Amino acid sequence: MAEKTGLYSVKFKEGINIKSVSSVGGTKEAEGPLSKAFDITTNDNLYGEKSWEKAEAKFLKKAFDTALEKGTLTPKKISYVLAGDLQNQTAASCYAAERLHIPFFGLYGACSTFGESLSLGTALIDGGWGEYVLCGASSHFCAAEKQFRFPLELGSQRPQTATTTVTGAGAAVLSKEGSEPQITAVTTGRIVDLNITDANNMGAAMAGAAAEVILNHFKDFGTTAEDYDRIFTGDLGYVGSELLYELLYEKGCDIKAKHRDCGIMIYDKDKQDTHSGGSGCACSAMVFSHIYKKLLTGEYKKILFAPTGALMNTTSISQGQNIMGISHLLKIESRG
């Protein structure tokens, strides 16, 4: 039974165990600084498939399979799979999950989806819905560019505020029992509208949501940045992270020393031409493999993990609607 804490959070008497974590990435991810943290990387972004969309589903399926293998579990042991992605109607997740034959909840939280998936996963485990729940999220640079922006063949220039959609997928198995790092609290994000309309500046659209969910967490638990080893956001990138600091400074809060952004961590700013950093559902989902390793070794004792998403579609942009943000935060502690 979760204990409601403050206005936006719950905490668990017994933490929700993160039994295993997986990540599968493409070329650029393999060339980046976190390459060694990923279970599988490929230099073929089509991953042997005939379309980018099918490749993305395969990345996610591979991440599901790898998380199960690492947890020495078969699909039959899993009670629910919760997943989402950026493809219209979350098609990648549907095609990836079908092959598992597990009860499925499809999610859409834009690039915050991995956080949403872990959040709702804790509710199912804690509530007695099952012993194991599989969570996942994926994105694909080529599928996203084609769907949201321009055909790649056009060679459009992108402004420096734009981020690069991560190609790959991440997954995690949550379990009732176990001695792995555990989720001990969840703070759920509201949709935040900062009046951003520039689709090439998603970081700004998400910064308000990240600031709000972090402040709400601090308020709900009476903590500050000092209480955590690290505070990770999803994919604010360089531009969004600066805005996050500004928004928090305004509220008398400084997290800069403790803050890291998965979008900044996944690529090398100097060697890889990724502008404001990485983004996409797979960004925080894959970087979570790196974070989880440091929780396993005890290098991190207590962290906040807050994937961030920008809410819009191509039609809403055309119709002049704002791009809104959302962020789902998890408090994760090592057993060390």
Next chain:
Amino acid sequence: MAEKTGLYSVKFKEGINIKSVSSVGGTKEAEGPLSKAFDITTNDNLYGEKSWEKAEAKFLKKAFDTALEKGTLTPKKISYVLAGDLQNQTAASCYAAERLHIPFFGLYGACSTFGESLSLGTALIDGGWGEYVLCGASSHFCAAEKQFRFPLELGSQRPQTATTTVTGAGAAVLSKEGSEPQITAVTTGRIVDLNITDANNMGAAMAGAAAEVILNHFKDFGTTAEDYDRIFTGDLGYVGSELLYELLYEKGCDIKAKHRDCGIMIYDKDKQDTHSGGSGCACSAMVFSHIYKKLLTGEYKKILFAPTGALMNTTSISQGQNIMGISHLLKIESRG
């Protein structure tokens, strides 16, 4: 704490109360046989907005507001809102939910989304995440035709197997306490692939998922169709319902006398030119107002409510991928 029952279900010691239910519909819905069950109908499918997409968000916002009013609740009382729709990146739900300033979980289960929303809503209420959870789903005929099929101005003929996307939205408030009809069990659907590729025959794509989730529910609880006053599916329509009966007959199961399909109920076959019936997230979400009334009066004591969804997008169809189905089932009982 939910009690896991069989392979795919949970039941609740104390049922999850459905405190209030709302529905807002467009022109065709107002002209249909269930018109009186809906809280609000309008003869302006643009609902005073400048685009169908914005209209859909307004339908959903109005459904949210109406469900809150009927439950004499303010948004501040609500711990979470769970919603989804058919627009790319579930934009209608995001724009509708933003204005409520409530922690938000975005869902995508195609036309089964209202069932998914209620299912995950029970987990949050039962698990102690809050006193009240707001669930909702929407769809809009014009937004869906434009996005999935052809511009309306083209006047394309649609085959008789095609269904008509319902314009409107439905919402419900789940609560811990109360004396209203309650959700006493949830059976969660798996993704089912019947090798359907015809985007004008969604009923067939969903029938397999509906058959499976109903059979799984019977198996998990040791019941048959005789144990329920009614078994509702979401939007199989005339074609899908016939296929459902065939699939169930093959398994020695006959639900025909107890079965009703929301897609068949919402329009008049003879007077309204809606081909195989209604569909869309709003179909089961709006018809639920009618069902809820009969649960309130005690005319129904125990029903199964299984919204159904077809999983695909325009790209997956172009790439020759199958249209898969999913269905989320709830057992709902009156207090009479």
